[in-house]
Amino acid sequence: MKVKPSVAAAGRSGHGYNQALGCGGNEPLPEENEVKGLPFIERCLLCGRRCGIDRRGGKTGPCRAGLFPRVGAWVLHMGEEPPLCGTAGSGAVFFSGCSLRCVYCQNYRISQQLFGQEVSLAGLAGIMLELERNGAANIDLVSPTHYAPHIAAAIVRARDMGLGLPIVYNSHGFDTPEALDLLEGLVDVYVPDLRYSDETVAEKLSGVKGYCETARGAIERMFRQVGHLVVDPSTGLASRGLLVRLLVLPAGLAGVEESLLFLKERFGTRIAISLMAQYHPLYKASLHPPLDRTITPGEYEQAVDTAIELGFEEVFIQDLESTELGIPDFGSETPFQFDVGAAEKVDAMKMEEKGRCA
Numbered sequence: 505m506k507v508k509p510s511v512a513a514a515g516r517s518g519h520g521y522n523q524a525l526g527c528g529g530n531e532p533l534p535e536e537n538e539v540k541g542l543p544f545i546e547r548c549l550l551c552g553r554r555c556g557i558d559r560r561g562g563k564t565g566p567c568r569a570g571l572f573p574r575v576g577a578w579v580l581h582m583g584e585e586p587p588l589c590g591t592a593g594s595g596a597v598f599f600s601g602c603s604l605r606c607v608y609c610q611n612y613r614i615s616q617q618l619f620g621q622e623v624s625l626a627g628l629a630g631i632m633l634e635l636e637r638n639g640a641a642n643i644d645l646v647s648p649t650h651y652a653p654h655i656a657a658a659i660v661r662a663r664d665m666g667l668g669l670p671i672v673y674n675s676h677g678f679d680t681p682e683a684l685d686l687l688e689g690l691v692d693v694y695v696p697d698l699r700y701s702d703e704t705v706a707e708k709l710s711g712v713k714g715y716c717e718t719a720r721g722a723i724e725r726m727f728r729q730v731g732h733l734v735v736d737p738s739t740g741l742a743s744r745g746l747l748v749r750l751l752v753l754p755a756g757l758a759g760v761e762e763s764l765l766f767l768k769e770r771f772g773t774r775i776a777i778s779l780m781a782q783y784h785p786l787y788k789a790s791l792h793p794p795l796d797r798t799i800t801p802g803e804y805e806q807a808v809d810t811a812i813e814l815g816f817e818e819v820f821i822q823d824l825e826s827t828e829l830g831i832p833d834f835g836s837e838t839p840f841q842f843d844v845g846a847a848e849k850v851d852a853m854k855m856e857e858k859g860r861c862a
């Protein structure tokens with residue numbers, strides 16, 4: 505089966521830090537007492553590591569998140585699935601730090617090397633409002649788990665100041681019930697990864713125990729909050745619901761078929777899934793064969809065929825040839841290379857009917 509071309513989408517963006525938004529710089533951040541009083545800052549249980557660290561005094565757990573949120577970039581981002589991008593892009597906010605240690609992380613500069621800068625709650629709300637003013641389709645919170653309490657507080661502030669966009673929570677899936685309960689009623693669209701179906705592989709490649717159990721539980725909780733993906737037919741944009749991402753890894757390491765079977769059993773074939781072809785051997789991947797290569801067309805088509813054979817009705821696919829565009833450079837003014845104007849192709853990314861690409 506042929507995989508049709510996908511969004512080779514646009515990457516118009518701003519990037520950087522705006523002192524006018526209260527985003528730190530060399531100035532001490534305000535709100536320290538308020539942030540120290542947020543839920544789970546005194547004893548952090550926000551990700552599946554459940555390390556219980558007290559973040560109030562500058563200590564950090566394995567994710568290296570401190571008292572205030574740290575942001576690597578905020579951009580209008582055309583690299584997401586079409587219902588998240590529209591024509592202007594999602595309003596992506598990339599958070600620094602991560603509780604996973606994926607040896608192949610494409611965002612390692614912010615996730616592992618902590619590129620970015622601390623922002624206040626007011627600053628984070630200001631970023632959301634700035635993205636809305638710039639035409640973003642939504643507020644797309646990327647790697648947000650370790651800052652869930654800050655994000656909840658900032659969303660409330662931004663809503664009070666007029667923010668009208670849907671909130672998208674775009675996580676690795678290693679979210680605890682405690683984190684997700686903070687977000688109930690605030691997040692409109694959940695976009696979690698389901699990276700593995702084998703705990704041994706997850707521990708070897710991402711450095712955490714219990715990933716599969718935690719991520720599957722998180723997806724069930726997310727679904728209870730928002731249900732199936734809802735796309736506004738007049739705009740083509742997601743307004744609510746769940747979209748699960750499965751990154752295809754070399755040599756079947758992601759266990760995509762097992763994850764698809766789980767999703768079908770728990771949620772039926774209406775659940776929206778995104779089969780991601782963008783794997784690149786970045787960060788430490790060259791040390792971990794077979795992760796030292798990209799995936800083959802055959803490996804990707806096998807994942808797509810499996811989804812079709814299982815009867816999934818809402819499947820997003822990618823073009824293998826455009827995946828290099830998704831490698832970010834977080835030190836650049838435009839961290840992504842997606843070219844403006846390719847958004848017309850978005851419908852080609854969605855399979856309209858079982859067994860056939862649009």
Ligand code: SF4
Binds near residue numbers: 548549
């Ligand atoms: S989010 Fe960070 S501090 Fe909190 S439990 Fe996970 S690793 Fe520990």
